[in-house]
Amino acid sequence: MxxxxxxxxxxxxxxxxxxxxxxxxxxxxxxxxxxxxxxxxxxxxxxxxxxxxxxxxxxxxxxxxxxxxxxxxxxxxxxxxxxxxxxxxxxxxxxxxxxxxxxxxxxxPGVSSFVASAAALKKELTLPEVSQTVILTRREGRTPVPERETLRSLASHGATMAIFLSVHMIEDVVKDLLTSYPVETPVAVVQKATWEDQKIVIGTLENIEDKVKEANITKTAQILVGNFLGDKYALSKLYDPNFTHEFRA
The missing domain is CATH 3.40.1010.10 (Tetrapyrrole methylase, N-terminal domain)
Known part of the structure; x- marks a missing residue:
């Protein structure tokens, strides 16, 4: 068959x-x-x-x-x-x-938009001493989410977040995130990552709503949240000359 x-x-x-x-x-x-x-x-x-x-x-x-x-x-x-x-x-x-x-x-399997968006931004989602966890989620819309998985609940972890299917509710997304993340937390919105008409908006929780509305982004966009978008992080132990493992003494 x-x-x-x-x-x-x-x-x-x-x-x-x-x-x-x-x-x-x-x-x-x-x-x-x-x-x-x-x-x-x-x-x-x-x-x-x-x-x-x-x-x-x-x-x-x-x-x-x-x-x-x-x-x-x-x-x-x-x-x-x-x-x-x-x-x-x-x-x-x-x-x-x-x-x-x-x-x-x-x-x-295929390449997901959240990793394509990170690539478009030239950023690493998991940085030493910044974030070692990535939460993939969405805000409740016509499709409900379990109470334990609300955006407000997940935001309490302070991890890197990749928010799908929610850019049309950017105002509510920001309100939910501000219950745990500082107002200066970096945010990037990538519309149609890797398409020819890809659009990127970068800001903070303080101004991302206005920037998204100004760019007229209402769908097909990934919202990435967290300090991985910043410039401060620790160097990886993997390539540290003082760090030994089975392939390097």
């Missing part, structure tokens, strides 16, 4: 998809891609006869119908998601349905 591949397309730059994901798209008979977020160039190398569906306007049932019709015909299916499909990719419900239908599938 043919197989379904859940593929992480990466953040936008078509060259940031994995080689394995690229090769699967090249041979797939059916491609279902999240057209509202995935760069169309990611699937431009598909074979001419491949059937392509844009899932932006489709329901879960419609996606599954296409897959369930294709697999018995021996057609390979590429289900292409933005970033890495394991982060806000809504793939669990698809995989469970395929498992119930005894349809084989595989997940191919």
């Amino acid at each position: 043919a197989k379904v591949y859940f593929i992480g397309a990466g953040p936008g730059d078509p060259k940031l998809i994995t080689l394995k994901g690229h090769e699967i798209i090249q041979t797939a008979d059916v491609i279902i891609y999240a057209g509202s977020l995935v760069n169309p160039e990611v699937i431009s190398h598909r074979k001419p006869q491949a059937k392509v569906y844009n899932s932006a306007s489709m329901t879960l049932g419609e996606v599954l119908t296409i897959i369930k019709e294709a697999i018995p015909q021996g057609l390979e299916v590429a289900r292409v998601h933005t970033g890495d499909p394991s982060i806000y990719g809504a793939i669990r419900e698809q995989m469970d349905a395929l498992e119930e239908a005894s349809i084989e599938f595989e997940v191919i």
Whole structure:
């Protein structure tokens, strides 16, 4: 029987998809891609006869119908998601349905927008004596979050934060963060990281709201918070000449 591949397309730059994901798209008979977020160039190398569906306007049932019709015909299916499909990719419900239908599938990871944003900023998310923890989260919107995972609760850790799907609520995000972070805490907002029209806004919790509104950023953006964006940090022990390990005495 043919197989379904859940593929992480990466953040936008078509060259940031994995080689394995690229090769699967090249041979797939059916491609279902999240057209509202995935760069169309990611699937431009598909074979001419491949059937392509844009899932932006489709329901879960419609996606599954296409897959369930294709697999018995021996057609390979590429289900292409933005970033890495394991982060806000809504793939669990698809995989469970395929498992119930005894349809084989595989997940191919991709580059997430939070690491693409760090790369665009030329920053390291984890710095010695600054932050050794990265919290990936979102603010509650139409999709609720568990009470223990509210932005206010997570902010109390003071760690590096990567906030997804929340830039349209930047005012509320700032209010939640200010319950724990100092007002001078650095913040960066990266819209469409790695796309040609990528936009970066840098500020602090004191002024980031105004800067985001001035830049007219309302969606498809990553909010990165924390002192990793600053200039003060300790040097890594890994390359310290006085630090020994199994590869260096």
